[in-house]
Structure formats: C-alpha cells, structure tokens
Amino acid sequence: MMALMEENSIMEAIEKANILVEALPYIKNFRGKTFVIKYGGNAMVNEKLKQMVMKDIVLLKLVGINPVVVHGGGPEINDMLKKLNKKPQFVNGLRVTDRETMEVVEMVLTGKVNKEIVSFINSYGGKAIGLSGKDGGLITAEKDLTNGDIGFVGYVKAVNTEIIDLLVKQGYIPVIAPVAIGEDGETYNINADTVAGEIAGSLGAEKLIMLTDVEGIYKNYADKNSLISSLDIETALRYIDDRIIDGGMIPKVLCCINAIKKGVKTTHIIDGRMPHSILLEIFTDEGIGTMVVR
Ligand SMILES: Nc1ncnc2c1ncn2[C@@H]1O[C@H](COP(=O)(O)OP(=O)(O)O)[C@@H](O)[C@H]1O
Ligand SMILES: CC(=O)N[C@@H](CCC(=O)OP(=O)(O)O)C(=O)O
Secondary structure, three states: OHHHHHHHHHHHHHHHHHHHHHHHHHHHHHOOOEEEEEEOHHHHOOHHHHHHHHHHHHHHHHOOOEEEEEEOOHHHHHHHHHHOOOOOOEEOOEEOEOHHHHHHHHHHHHHHHHHHHHHHHHHOOOOEEEEEOOHHHOEEEEEOOEOEOOEOEEEEEEEOOHHHHHHHHOOOEEEEEOEEEEOOOOEEEOOHHHHHHHHHHHHOOOEEEEEEOOOOOEOOOOOOOOEOOEEEHHHHHHHHHOOOOOOOHHHHHHHHHHHHHOOOOEEEEEEOOOOOHHHHHHHOOOOOOEEEEO
8 A cells, every 4th residue: 555655656756757857848948038928807816826826927937938927907996996886887898997997997906916916926036026007118008099988098009118128137027017108198097918918019029828717719618628729810810700709808819919910929818717827838738728829
C-alpha cells in the first residue's frame, strides 16, 4: 500500500516536471515580449480565482514576459450604484454614464478594483503600478456617440505608450483602469475590452488575452462541445453576421480583430473561471479557449 502511494507521488512529481519542460520552448520564445491581459467582468468576482490570476501574472513577469493588465469591474460598479439607489443602465453593452455615475465608475475602478489588483500582485512578489488612462497622458478619449448620447462614455482617440514603456523597462507590471480624459477636459468611461485592444495594438503586443466567463467561443452556444479553438478574422466576422457570435462576445471579438489589424500577433478569449487559465494558454502545446488570428 505504502509503496503504491510512493509510486503515485513519484508519478505525480514526474508529471509536474514534464509540464515544466513543456513550457520551456514557450518561455524561450516569449521572453521580452509584451502580453496584454484583459481581466474583468464576471471572471473577477471570485476572490480565490482572483488571487490565482495574479500569481500567474507574477510568474509571467518572473520568466521574462512583460504582462500589461487592463481591468474592468462592471459588476463592482453595479453593486456600488445599487447601494446608492441608482439603477445600472446599458445600451448595447455600454453603461449609460451620467455625471454622478461617472464619479462612481472612476471611484470604483481606480480606487477599489485597481488598487486591489495592484496589492495582490505586489503581495506575490511582483511590482505592480496602478494607472488610469489619465496618467502620463496614456489615453485620450472622445465622446462616443455611436449609440446616441449615453453620457460620459468614450472611445479611445489616441494612446501614448511612453509611460507603459518606461514602467515595463523598470520591471513594473502596469495595471490600467479604463477611465480617460478627453480634450474637452471631461472624464470618460471606456469599455475595458476596447481599452485592452487599443493598448495591445499600440504596444505591438505579442498576445492579447481576454479572460471572460465562458470557455471561449462556441460554434453553437447551446452545445458546450462546440468550442472553437482557432478562428480567422474573416470567419469571425461571418459568425457575427450569422449571430453565431452574439451579445457580449461581439465587442470582445471586434476588439481582438482591431488589435490584430494593428499588429498584435495572436488574440485569445479564455475562461477566467478556470484556475491557471493564463498559464495553460501560454505554456502548453494545446493551449485553451479560442484563438482569433489574422
Ligand atoms: N458563440 C458564443 N460563444 C461564447 N459566448 C458567447 C457566444 N455568443 C454570445 N456569447 C456570450 O458572450 C458572453 C461574454 O461576454 P461578456 O458577458 O460581455 O463578458 P465579460 O463580462 O467577461 O466582459 C458569454 O457569457 C456569452 O453569454
Ligand atoms: C462604457 C462602459 O460600459 N464601461 C464599463 C467599464 C468597465 C468594464 O468594461 O468592465 P467589465 O470588463 O467588467 O465589463 C462599465 O462602466 O461597466
């Protein structure tokens, strides 16, 4: 019995070593490259998972990859608005943002969510630094009128990556909240997926990884065996037209396509609810989730 247990634990240890060896070519390939990781939505609500994601990000940095984190926090904003007796309202997935809501959005994203992520990363031995689009002139926003006037909702007019380049060079992990200032001096609320796509494009990132609350993109959303492992731009656009890709997945895929057109090599939509999904995507031969490529 004892011998069998010992044999099992030796096999387990060998399996672990095999996984590390499998990661080697990827570590070699990706050293010095930039990965933009979008973390948000419902993938962010579980504390334990949150900590695992942060550990994975620290590990990436320690093996020589440069992670840049862009976070959301929609559910946290909703919670705070409800506490203030304000009903969250959305048009095509974008929050209707009046002046009071804008104050709440900025407070929750830059004050609470951003600092929490920064603290976690730092507690695991990383050097995270929190920023919003306002810091160092990182993002210039302009009012987004594509859905009519829904208040202080912005799109990204320009990205100045100087501050990110500087921080990355000094060994920091930038953690970015999707709030920015317009040329009119107003503060704008920008969808976090959009910000991640634009930042990845401007940095010429190797990868854009979007953590979400599904395994990836399904060919048939009702059939969980229909996960698509790789999708090119043309097919992705066709799937959007045919409503195979629908709802919150549409802007996500469009952000991936935008990033690819700006030079990002591969984009990935992966399951943020799965422990260590980032590591499994980057360091295993099979990868996980759905890859959107040129
Ligand atoms: N073909 C599809 N495959 C997977 N998810 C899809 C598909 N079509 C629509 N969706 C929806 O997209 C959602 C992901 O978008 P969203 O909820 O906005 O993510 P997040 O909150 O992480 O930003 C999924 O939970 C799912 O309901
Ligand atoms: C304009 C707009 O809708 N902004 C988003 C910003 C946060 C976000 O995108 O968060 P998730 O990634 O968690 O959805 C919002 O106010 O909810």
